[in-house]
Amino acid sequence: MSDLLRNRTIATNWLSAVSWLVLAFFVLVALIGPFLISADPLRQSNSPLLPVGSGGHLLGTDDLGRDELARLVHGARPLLTVAVLATVLATFIGTLIGLAAGYFGGLVDATVMRLVDLALAFPSILLIILLVAGAGAGTTTLVIGIGISLAPGLARLARALSAREAARDYVLASKLGGARGPRIMLQEILPNIAGTMLAQVVMTLSIAAGFAAGLSYLGLGIPASTPDWGNMVQAGQEFVLTTPSLTLLPALATLIFVVACNFAGDDLRDALDPRGLS
């Protein structure tokens, strides 16, 4: 039994380590990749649809003869930017709502959480598509849409955690000391739930990245003039029979990023929330 347990821990640690490395690699690619790659992701050439491993084009070229590796590297930044901004927005909205509901309790809590439940069940993609239909496609719409639709999940966790904290002695002491609600929430409760929230934030980042790439794939996200993994998959799908790498590589890049985020989030949760409240 103890052998099995030890093996499991080793396997989990190994997975987590790889996930964190992969995440760091992706972030590095997004930050400094474009400076390291000399090829221009937008320059067209007379050699379209070259296969992987062709001379001069390590990952081949797309239908307009553009270097696939350069496009992949340049594609990381817009996607990660949208994902990170949307996650920040979702975290901000979700934490505020959850803190208030958990701290005040009673009718506020009941009303807010009922709405959060409704929002959680609602198909978020539909909400984002409607936003895009009304306000037009673009990075801002994408960030707002994804941010709003991912906020309820975080609100739920923030509420559970802050309701637990609100019953503790240090909060009572603070109240007796004359501190007011907002101050208690932000200065006393927030620091104590931030760690556990962080794990969920990393998970949210993975969903946000998937949504952002998915909407770009549909043509409703990042404009097609900017290379990003979603619209690369879409553009490459037409050539799936002859040059499957064009659609496969950006799809794999998205999948690997999302999976690494998941395992990293899982690892954080194990480390920060051993009792499994989230």
Place this chain on the structure above:
Amino acid sequence: MTTTTVAARQPPRRSLGGLPRMIALRLLTIPLVLWALATLVFVALRLLPGSPATSLAGGGSTDQSAAQLTANAAEISANLGLDKSLPQQYLIYLRDLVTGDFGSSYFGGNDVLGLIGNALPATIELTVAAMLIAVVLGGVTGLWAALRKDTWVDTTTRAAATVTFSLPWFALGVLGIVVFGVWLGWLPVIGRVPNQLSYQPLTNFVLVDAMLQDRPELIWPWIQHLILPASTLALSTAGFITRIVRASVLEVLGDDFVRTAQMKGLDENQVVRRHVLRNASLPIITVLGLQFGTLLGGSTVTETVFSYPGVGVLLVDAVLQRDYPVVQGAALAIALLFTLVNAAVDILYLVLDPRLGES
């Protein structure tokens, strides 16, 4: 559904008198939710910056003079009733919805209700198939992981369930297309029924039509076309169900009645079938209810990946073309389906577990 096993775990049941009332109350919320969703659609399409009429008049042509553009926009606005005040537009909108007048497409003039009638059955088939796959896959792996707790089976299954948590459908679908469609050549990757079968839709549910029209040869190709998109859609939900089933099976396995059953000499299969699975079914229904919205949302992406002719493709194409009546109709159709299924799941839950109605 009253079983001795359930009774053994639960406090004595109070009267069931509240149940019909609870169901009636739940049914009453349907029109309310629909109205709220319809209003959401109205707000998204008319109140956000970027008026439909302007974008419509300017669509695609760059050589028009600005004056001409404004004139066109005004004309189109008048035709669509967009020149009226917002409250008036809203009332007209609600009246049209109630009378079933969804308007017609800006492109080609097709009746929106007809377009939805063609597309909705395909989406229902896809989501139902995805739910089935998710329940079977998640149920089997969750049960297996629980029965082999702390072995490599358990570890692998849990890691896999973590992986599926937020896999983007479009990337997963494309991966499936390349691996199973292009490299292995096992499955078709486009559409719903092959053209050469000349399927003549009647109800637009292929299975129903195959029976009504006595065309069993439609069924196998239809299933083949459904496998990849439905599996793509099902995977993340399956991961959820795996975790829930594993957790609830582990909980039930520790209960007295299971130990009693084991001591009575029932073998493992019998214990699992008679006691464990039955008690794990309620959490599965909860998860399905919560996940149905996600599945519906995912169907828009998945349908696009596989050129599958459902409401999702209708919606996405309409948004790209700024075909507002179709956007509105498709969004409302998805909202309707979502509302009805959620209500159905809630009621099923009430019926299976009447304690809920009283607490």
